[in-house]
Amino acid sequence: MSEETKVATEETAGAATTSAADSTTEATPKKKGKKKWPIVVGVVAAVVIVAGAGFWVWHEQPSFCNAICHTPMDPYNATYDQELHQTGVDKWGNEASTDAMLCVTHKATGATCMSCHVPQISEQVTEGMNWVTGNYVAPLEERSLEELVEARGIASEEFCLNSGCHVNDDGSVMTRDDLAQITADKKRNPHIGQHGEVECSECHKGHRASVMYCSNCHNDAELPEGWITAAEDKKLQKAFESGEAAA
Ligand code: HEC
Ligand code: HEC
Ligand code: HEC
Numbered sequence: 001m002s003e004e005t006k007v008a009t010e011e012t013a014g015a016a017t018t019s020a021a022d023s024t025t026e027a028t029p030k031k032k033g034k035k036k037w038p039i040v041v042g043v044v045a046a047v048v049i050v051a052g053a054g055f056w057v058w059h060e061q062p063s064f065c066n067a068i069c070h071t072p073m074d075p076y077n078a079t080y081d082q083e084l085h086q087t088g089v090d091k092w093g094n095e096a097s098t099d100a101m102l103c104v105t106h107k108a109t110g111a112t113c114m115s116c117h118v119p120q121i122s123e124q125v126t127e128g129m130n131w132v133t134g135n136y137v138a139p140l141e142e143r144s145l146e147e148l149v150e151a152r153g154i155a156s157e158e159f160c161l162n163s164g165c166h167v168n169d170d171g172s173v174m175t176r177d178d179l180a181q182i183t184a185d186k187k188r189n190p191h192i193g194q195h196g197e198v199e200c201s202e203c204h205k206g207h208r209a210s211v212m213y214c215s216n217c218h219n220d221a222e223l224p225e226g227w228i229t230a231a232e233d234k235k236l237q238k239a240f241e242s243g244e245a246a247a
Helices: 002-010 013-027 030-059 062-068 070-080 102-107 121-133 145-152 176-182 230-241
Strands: 087-089 095-097
Touching: 070 087, 070 102
Parallel strands: none
Antiparallel strands: 087 095
16 A cells, blocks of 8 residues: 555656556446445545544534634633633623633533534534624624524523433433522522523523623622622623623
8 A cells, every 4th residue: 555655656747647547447347346336435434434523523622613713712712711710701801700600610510612502513504604704793792592502493491401411319300490499598589480481591691700680670689609780781781782892
């Protein structure tokens, strides 16, 4: 094999053409050609699978996201690259407690970007096209939980409440009632739909400080360490919309 390769590279272009032509004539006899086909197909398939698997493994790494699309992904990787119990930065470049950002608290349990953002081919194609054509704003618009699961066709709560993520001690998938029990000691229990169900992402934020939504109206709603009030949230969003946000 290596002999042949060596020879091939040393040969002139003209000679290479001749040998290519030779192999074509050799392959022409019907019987020989038929026998070679399965091997060629097999080799091509193997190469595609191995390359694909390698790509998939790389694709699972946080580095993939900004290697491919580095400008818009940088702020997300920056939030993810932080450690717990620090005053860090959010995706807009504001100071934020790392304990109040889901990407950091979940990274501590081994989650990668892909654990939360389960890639769908359709989304990746669209995102790839938007990246190539420059059809995006940086920083990116914030996505709701509904938008994040749209392509997967699942209920928004399943982003968090599914057998691979939040389960009870007996292995059953957690419900809002189970969550309400965990936070039963809070003055305003955030997981009780007192005025109707509130989307998890109204409070729990992936790449910025989580927001105590109930403080929109209840001043006595407790703020966990590093969380922000609804009023602070409005200020941040305004800054983002007016383009004042860093990043
Ligand atoms: C614990 C789950 C989790 C992990 C891990 C995670 N994200 Fe997110 N991501 C979210 C949530 C939730 C949102 C919705 C917006 C928000 O809350 O900031 C989001 C939103 C996004 C968005 C959409 C734009 C936006 O601001 O809404 C991008 C892009 C993104 N994440 C990239 C990444 C990258 C890159 C990584 C890995 C470095 C990552 N995410 C890791 C949960 C996660
Ligand atoms: C109204 C705001 C709000 C909403 C909506 C909300 N949460 Fe929470 N959640 C909280 C607060 C506040 C805590 C307590 C956090 C702390 O003490 O650090 C909490 C804690 C949790 C915890 C426990 C984390 C731990 O300490 O182990 C989980 C899991 C959780 N929420 C999941 C969810 C899911 C899933 C949803 C949607 C079905 C949801 N939450 C909706 C505010 C909310
Ligand atoms: C849009 C404003 C608004 C939001 C947001 C809001 N509430 Fe309320 N809530 C009210 C009003 C108004 C009342 C009834 C007035 C009263 O009795 O104080 C009330 C009453 C309550 C009560 C009945 C006991 C009491 O204090 O009167 C509870 C419990 C409660 N809310 C919890 C919550 C929780 C938990 C959240 C966040 C998931 C929340 N609320 C979000 C406006 C709101």
